[in-house]
Amino acid sequence: MNGQDAFRALPVGRCVTVRKTVGESDVYLFAGITGDLSPNHVDEEYMKTTTYGRRIAHGALLVGLMSHASTKVITDLPGTIVSYGYDRVRFPAACFIGDTVTVTYEITGRDEAAMKTFARVTCTTQRGDVVAAATHILKVVE
Amino acid sequence: MNGQDAFRALPVGRCVTVRKTVGESDVYLFAGITGDLSPNHVDEEYMKTTTYGRRIAHGALLVGLMSHASTKVITDLPGTIVSYGYDRVRFPAACFIGDTVTVTYEITGRDEAAMKTFARVTCTTQRGDVVAAATHILKVVE
Numbered sequence: 615m616n617g618q619d620a621f622r623a624l625p626v627g628r629c630v631t632v633r634k635t636v637g638e639s640d641v642y643l644f645a646g647i648t649g650d651l652s653p654n655h656v657d658e659e660y661m662k663t664t665t666y667g668r669r670i671a672h673g674a675l676l677v678g679l680m681s682h683a684s685t686k687v688i689t690d691l692p693g694t695i696v697s698y699g700y701d702r703v704r705f706p707a708a709c710f711i712g713d714t715v716t717v718t719y720e721i722t723g724r725d726e727a728a729m730k731t732f733a734r735v736t737c738t739t740q741r742g743d744v745v746a747a748a749t750h751i752l753k754v755v756e
Numbered sequence: 757m758n759g760q761d762a763f764r765a766l767p768v769g770r771c772v773t774v775r776k777t778v779g780e781s782d783v784y785l786f787a788g789i790t791g792d793l794s795p796n797h798v799d800e801e802y803m804k805t806t807t808y809g810r811r812i813a814h815g816a817l818l819v820g821l822m823s824h825a826s827t828k829v830i831t832d833l834p835g836t837i838v839s840y841g842y843d844r845v846r847f848p849a850a851c852f853i854g855d856t857v858t859v860t861y862e863i864t865g866r867d868e869a870a871m872k873t874f875a876r877v878t879c880t881t882q883r884g885d886v887v888a889a890a891t892h893i894l895k896v897v898e
Contacts, residue, residue, distance in 0.1 A: 632791060640789045647782045647789075648820035649774060652827040654838065664836045665898060673839045674820040678790035681816040685794040694806045696796065697815045699846040705839060756807060 616693035617729060617754045623691050624731045624752070629720040630686045634679060636671050638711050644675045671709040676746035680735045683719035684750055687733070698730060698751040709737070709745035719750070729754040758835035759871060759896045765833050766873045766894070771862040772828045776821060778813050780853050786817045813851040818888035822877045825861035826892055829875070840872060840893040851879070851887035861892070871896040 634640075645651050653660040654670055661668050681697065688695045709715060715737045723732035730753045737746040776782075787793050795802040796812055803810050823839065830837045851857060857879045865874035872895045879888040 634791065643785050643789055644820065647785055647817070648824045649776065650820065650824040650827045654836075666836075672820065672823055673841070674816065674823040675789070677819050677842075678786065678792065678814065678816040681814055682790045682792040685792045694796075694808075697847060699815070699844070700819075700842065701844055702841070703843070703845060704841040 617756050620688070620691040620693040620695055621729045621754045624687070624721055624724070626721050626724060628687060629718065630683055631716055631718050632679065632683045632686055633714065633716045635714040636675070636709060636711060640675065641669065641671050641711055644672055648672070648674065650674070666708050669711050671711065673705040673746060676705070676709060676715065676737045677703060677748070679715060679717050679737060680719070680746070680748060680750060683717040683735060684733070684752060687719055687721070688752065694755045695752055696755055698753040700751070701749040703746070703748040705746050707743040707745050709739060713739045713745070715739055715745065759898050762830070762833040762835040762837055763871045763896045766829070766863055766866070768863050768866060770829060771860065772825055773858055773860050774821065774825045774828055775856065775858045777856040778817070778851060778853060782817065783811065783813050783853055786814055790814070790816065808850050811853050813853065813855070815847040815888060818847070818851060818857065818879045819845060819890070821857060821859050821879060822861070822888070822890060822892060825859040825877060826875070826894060829861055829863070830894065836897045837894055838897055840895040842893070843891040845888070845890040847888050849885040849887050851881060855881045855887070857881055857887065
């Protein structure tokens with residue numbers, strides 16, 4: 615009954631945070647891994663001509679930081695738990711290279727029959743800007 | 757009217773693909789960037805004891821490949837176009853290290869007033885398994 619034990623350890627209200635300064639190396643390695651070399655992320659001179667003024671991190675990189683937070687919430691739980699998906703991922707403001715992002719991950723709902731949890735996840739900068747937000751779904755698979 | 761020109765160049769039905777073999781180095785660098793060192797991704801011996809049998813790629817890495825496809829669809833268009841977000845991101849099957857993933861990105865809808873496009877995005881392996889699917893939203897910002 616490992617899975618049941620794990621699911622019980624994920625009540626509504628459980629909350630974790632992770633925090634990281636998004637460095638140029640993060641954005642550049644992310645561009646290389648994914649192949650997303652949009653000028654938005656890797657062309658400082660181009661970005662100076664836009665309303666942003668400088669390079670911004672990939673939204674999908676912020677989803678990766680959310681993934682870190684979801685792993686933290688299940689650390690040391692028994693059984694196998696996987697990321698089922700994300701609903702309504704939004705990037706309301708730009709995350710610039712050098713911004714320090716705090717990810718807050720809070721369980722807000724549970725589907726007992728399917729052994730799924732739903733969490734509100736937000737990424738907030740040192741300026742207080744929410745640069746990414748989503749609902750994340752974890753599923754206990756055994 | 758750069759933005760209007762860009763928006764006109766993104767009709768319903770426009771489709772691009774990108775393809776990559778997801779290497780161990782991709783998964784390991786992604787783990788380092790995001791801090792998500794879940795055993796699901798970096799512990800082969802643990803994964804042998806699960807129903808998966810071996811290490812799987814981060815779902816958020818597949819979202820990064822979707823981001824590459826979204827950048828490809830807007831390459832060389834004028835104006836500034838950003839990723840507004842994703843709806844209903846799902847990971848229906850496991851993507852293993854060594855799998856070759858084809859990302860198909862097809863524009864399926866447009867919001868003329870908001871200058872947004874909606875695209876169906878799928879990541880499919882050489883086995884034909886859909887390992888990630890989502891709706892992606894692009895927004896022309898100028």
